[in-house]
Structures are given as structure tokens and as C-alpha cells.
Amino acid sequence: MRVAVFSTRPYDRRFLEAANAEHGHELVFFEERLHCRTAPLAHGAEVVCAFVSDSLDAEAIDCLADEGVRLIALRASGINNVDLEAAARRGLTVARVPAYSPHAIAEHTVGLMLALERKIHRAHARVREGNFSLEGLLGRELHGRSVGIVGTGAIGRAVSRILHGFGCRLLAHDITPDAGLQALGVAYSDLPTLLERSEVVSLHCPLTPATRHLIDGAALERMRDGAMLVNTSRGGLIDTAAVVEGLKTGRVGSLGLDVYEEEESLFFADLSDQIIQDDVFSRLLTFPNVIVTGHQAFFTVEAMQQIAATTLGNISAFAAGHRSGNEVTAAD
Numbered sequence: 001m002r003v004a005v006f007s008t009r010p011y012d013r014r015f016l017e018a019a020n021a022e023h024g025h026e027l028v029f030f031e032e033r034l035h036c037r038t039a040p041l042a043h044g045a046e047v048v049c050a051f052v053s054d055s056l057d058a059e060a061i062d063c064l065a066d067e068g069v070r071l072i073a074l075r076a077s078g079i080n081n082v083d084l085e086a087a088a089r090r091g092l093t094v095a096r097v098p099a100y101s102p103h104a105i106a107e108h109t110v111g112l113m114l115a116l117e118r119k120i121h122r123a124h125a126r127v128r129e130g131n132f133s134l135e136g137l138l139g140r141e142l143h144g145r146s147v148g149i150v151g152t153g154a155i156g157r158a159v160s161r162i163l164h165g166f167g168c169r170l171l172a173h174d175i176t177p178d179a180g181l182q183a184l185g186v187a188y189s190d191l192p193t194l195l196e197r198s199e200v201v202s203l204h205c206p207l208t209p210a211t212r213h214l215i216d217g218a219a220l221e222r223m224r225d226g227a228m229l230v231n232t233s234r235g236g237l238i239d240t241a242a243v244v245e246g247l248k249t250g251r252v253g254s255l256g257l258d259v260y261e262e263e264e265s266l267f268f269a270d271l272s273d274q275i276i277q278d279d280v281f282s283r284l285l286t287f288p289n290v291i292v293t294g295h296q297a298f299f300t301v302e303a304m305q306q307i308a309a310t311t312l313g314n315i316s317a318f319a320a321g322h323r324s325g326n327e328v329t330a331a332d
């Protein structure tokens with residue numbers, strides 16, 4: 001099948017072409033983000049391969065359907081950037097990569113926690129300047145700390161298991177508790193209780209209308225004074241302006257982000273010689289107790305291989321008229 005691949009970076013091309021060796025689809029690569037104005041690039045393709053930074057709203061989907069596209073093959077797990085009802089209305093199938101190495105995101109999450117607790121980002125900059133003073137680098141141990149995990153699916157479970165190994169006291173909140181974690185001693189509660197009890201809060205639930213701004217001003221009020229907040233899930237889970245206020249007052253003790261609610265206009269591009277226009281994001285970068293990575297938690301060799309293999313498998317199943325099992329609908 002002819003596949004229009006959007007938001008392509010050289011690494012995407014490398015992993016997709018390697019996985020395509022056993023599928024033989026015609027991959028056409030575009031650097032452009034997919035949205036309503038770039039959708040006509042898919043002309044002649046039956047499949048578009050899209051990433052988290054692409055915007056598959058109703059308008060873009062209408063345009064893709066008019067161009068003859070029949071399958072949206074997401075090379076990601078999150079589906080918050082796709083209007084599934086519009087896709088169903090226009091008869092487009094949507095398939096995703098529901099599970100790929102959750103360890104990639106889990107290990108990055110714990111990396112952010114450790115870096116913030118031990119101020120590794122500051123120590124790194126300091127030592128490179130020949131400054132070996134320890135003043136201001138006093139850390140806290142993760143061992144014995146209470147960590148609240150919001151969303152205990154594949155990634156939340158992997159984070160929980162790593163932190164269990166660190167000797168943390170684990171609290172969790174999920175609409176469906178995980179029996180394996182409960183057996184490990186993880187205590188499930190409602191979200192307010194988790195926020196009140198956790199010294200570190202880590203977000204791993206999907207972004208849905210119900211979870212948008214899950215962490216807002218009111219939630220921050222409930223959190224322990226000086227608690228750490230980590231979000232490697234989706235930017236929209238956090239009201240960033242409220243968190244900036246919390247950082248200014250010290251209510252938020254530290255913040256680790258791999259995702260940001262307005263990341264579409266920033267991430268996955270080199271903007272190092274441009275002036276960033278997003279004042280909330282720029283303010284975040286001024287805090288010594290904030291670490292931001294640009295949506296790279298998934299970015300490991302293992303995960304990229306799995307993402308490419310599943311994406312090409314989804315396309316081949318569609319081409320053969322089979323279900324891959326990775327299709328998503330608005331009813332899911």
C-alpha cells in the first residue's frame with residue numbers, strides 16, 4: 001500500500017524502512033506535521049502514518065478521506081489527537097500501537113525523579129564550569145518516600161515496579177485497580193487522597209475529556225507542600241499556568257515534564273536560534289527545580305523498533321482485510 005508518513009524525522013525513516021523490509025509497502029515520507037492544510041500531501045495514498053504531534057481533527061480527516069485515505073496508522077499509543085467520531089463518519093479505520101516497551105517511558109520517568117531529587121541537572125552544569133561546590137545540591141532519597149502513581153496501565157505498572165525496587169511507599173489511583181500491584185502492596189485510593197499523601201506524584205493516565213487539567217489549582221492545593229510532580233503522559237493533564245504559580249510559591253517542590261500542553265508548536269524541532277513565543281513555557285525553563293525534556297520518553301532503540309514493527313503490521317493487516325486488534329473507535 002502507498003503510505004504517506006507525516007512528521008518524519010531521519011530516525012523515523014530509519015526504523016520504518018527497516019521494519020518495512022518484510023512488508024514491502026510504498027512509504028512516502030513528509031517532514032510536515034499532518035493537519036488540515038498539509039493533508040492534501042496524502043493524495044494518492046491509502047494510508048497515512050501519523051505521530052503524536054499531528055492534528056487529526058474533523059477538518060483534516062475530511063480532507064484525508066477526500067484524498068482517498070482509508071487507514072490512519074498511528075505510530076503512537078495515545079489517541080487524543082484524533083477525532084475518532086469524524087474518522088468513523090468518513091469510514092476511516094484508525095489503528096495505533098497500543099503497547100510498546102513501557103520500560104522506555106517508565107525508566108525516563110524515574111530518571112526525571114532521580115535527577116530532580118539529586119539535582120543532577122544542576123551538578124552537571126556546575127562541574128562543567130569547574131565549580132565543585134556542593135552548596136545547594138543537597139538531595140533527598142527516594143527510598144522510603146511515598147510516591148503516588150495516577151494511572152496504573154502498562155507504564156504506571158512499570159514505574160511502580162521500579163519504584164518498589166527503590167523501597168518507595170506506593171500509592172495509586174486508577175479507575176481499574178491492578179491486582180498484581182495490589183499484591184505487591186500498592187495502596188489504591190481516590191485521587192484527592194493520593195494527592196494529600198504523596199511526596200511525589202507521577203501521571204500515567206491518558207488524556208481524555210475527564211482527565212484534562214486533572215492537576216489544576218485545586219488539585220495543587222491538595223498536594224503536600226513541596227511535593228514533586230512528574231508528567232510523562234500528556235501535557236493537557238496539567239494546568240501549566242497553575243503549576244507555574246505553585247512553583248513560584250514553593251507549593252510545588254519540583255517538576256519533571258516530558259510533555260507540555262502546547263508542545264505542538266515547540267517539540268520535535270530545533271528552535272535553538274529562534275525566540276520562543278510561549279511565555280508560560282519560557283517561565284518554566286527559569287526554575288532551577290524544573291526539568292523539561294521534549295517528549296523523548298519513548299525514544300529508545302527498543303521502543304522505536306517495536307513501534308515500527310507494529311505500525312507496519314497494522315498496515316499489512318488492513319491491506320489483507322484482517323483486523324490487527326489494534327483498531328480504535330470512539331466507543332473504546
Ligand code: NAD
Binds near residue numbers: 154
Ligand atoms: P494504558 O492504557 O496501559 O494505561 C492507562 C491507565 O490509565 C489505565 O489503567 C486506565 O484505567 C487508567 N485511566 C484511564 N482514565 C483514568 C482516570 N480518569 N484516572 C485514573 N486512571 C485512569 O496506557 P499506557 O501505555 O500506560 O500509557 C499511558 C499514557 O502514557 C498514554 O495515554 C500516553 O498519553 C502516555 N505516553 C507517553 C509517552 C512519552 O513518550 N512521553 C509514550 C507513550 C505513552
